[in-house]
Amino acid sequence: MNYNFIIRDNPWKIRFFFCIMGIMYISKLASDTGANILQELEKRRVELVAKGVDIINLSVGTPDRPPAEHVMQAVQKAAGEPKNYKYTLIEPPALIDAVQRWYKSRYGVDISADEMLSIYGTQEGFTHIFHALCDPGDLVITGTPAYPIFSFGPLMTGARVYYTPLLPENKFLIDFDSIPQEIARKARVIVVCYPSNPLGAVADMAFYERLVAFAKKYDIAVIHDNAYSELVHDGEPGGSFLAAPGAKDVGIEFNSLSKSYNLTGLRISFALGSARIIGAFKKLRSNFDYGLSSLDHIAAISALTGPQDVVEGNREAYRQRRDVFCAALRGNGWEVPMTPASMFTWFPVPVKGLTSDHFCIDLLEKTGVICVPGSSFGEGGEGWVRFALTQDKTRLEEAAARIGGYLRHYS
CATH class of the missing domain: 3.90.1150.10 (Aspartate Aminotransferase, domain 1)
Structure with a gap:
């Protein structure tokens, strides 16, 4: 039997009802969430x-394509060393250097050590980042349609979500002028994803400059998902939100090795950008995250520094x-x-x-x-x-x- 209707009532009454009925209470979030x-x-x-x-x-x-041979060989070799099965806690210097060099050569963006953090895939990053940026009742702006975690992540913190439509006539880009001012003034965070999943839309630097201006005007933190910058089919190569002037003043982006290097199962991703946001995220994560495995670190270093074929x-x-x-x-x-x-x-x-x-x-x-x-x-x-x-x-x-x-x- 579904007792979800009771959840709208007083929380103490809810728990009393479930207690006398001998039913284990399930959270409103879990009760309201449908199967994927x-x-x-x-x-x-x-x-x-x-x-x-x-x-x-x-x-x-x-x-369906395999990882690079040199990455698999590096992981296979590392897997035979007992030291690589311990907690890592922090990123090794070689990984920080690899990410810094890759971001500089690929996007022209300088990243300092306090502006990056390795995470267990971008999906996991979106699951937890809102705990560092939002309190219950805060407002997050995201597009629709969009990858589900962009809205489910905020909802897990008790935040509210405002959905702004991504329309084909606007090339599926966010129309900042269409977001009501009362929404923008209340918002804590705006979530952006280009090249986007599921839309495959691409944003240019002019768009990112408008995004930075919008975020600064309304004091909103930006979270940009940059998982597909290496898979732009036509025109200029994909870029980075962080390459826009002032971007690191207002936000971060997630960048993943999953699709670019065919490493989905290893769950290797990075949060990069605002030192203030990264610092808060690191502090929060120190209470539940003991770091990626050394095997993940070695795979990432090998992928980022080796041949890019x-x-x-x-x-x-x-x-x-x-x-x-x-x-x-x-x-x-x-x-x-x-x-x-x-x-x-x-x-x-x-x-x-x-x-x-x-x-x-x-x-x-x-x-x-x-x-x-x-x-x-x-x-x-x-x-x-x-x-x-x-x-x-x-x-x-x-x-x-x-x-x-x-x-x-x-x-």
Whole structure:
């Protein structure tokens, strides 16, 4: 039985009710949180595979390409040394130097030791950063559609979230002028992500300069997710928010090795920027975080300081896959836009009258192709779907052919 209706009542009455009923109390956050759609799709995938269905999984953004050989060799060697199984507590000097050199050479940004912190992946960083910046009831601005942790992270602290729409007519960029002044004045934090997941949108330096000006005007901290700067398909290479003048006065960005270097399972990411924010985050984390493992440190140092062929290879592979997939879908009757960056494509639902959830589930059942409904990225994602470019070109063409056959039933 669902007793969630009681949670709106006085908290002491809530606990008394559960006590006399002999029911363990579950928090409002946990009670109100639904299951992630990816888990539901995966459960159905397993069921269909057991029946012999050939599944083309274009849902989760896990790279299918291997890490660089020199990184795997470095980790394998380090794994044989007992000293690498102890707590690390802080970043070793070699890691700090590697990150500093990489940021300088890649973005032209100087990073001091007190302006960086290693974390267990960007998702984990977003889970905890708001505890350093927000109190219950504070307001956080984020876009919609957006990656779910951008809003779930603040909600875990008891903060409130204001969702500003990211619209195709604005190239999915935040329109700062559309954010009401009363919202901007109350906001503690604004979350930004470019190149973005799921949208694949790209921001230029002029946008970041407007972001810094907006943050300074309203005294708002900026958190920028920069996971996909190495996967820009067209035009100029991806940049960094921190390259904008004054950026480190107002915010930080997360940068990850997961997609750039195919190291998703090692969970290596960095928070970089404002020394004040990084300092607060470090102090907070010292109460629950004993640092990445030495194996993670060695993998990161090897990736950042070694040959960069794997990054260039990833960028070219995803660009080719995007081109092949989009061309194949168009050839099968779906006029899709060209997503400019990331390892994803973002398309409008092609069948009128179907929600994104309905379309994705129906497509899986009838074709064996899995994509993610836009609604899982917030209200602003309804009417759209995301495909991950995590299969080779032949499988992507096969997926497009199946989708074409599916769409012909609706034409």
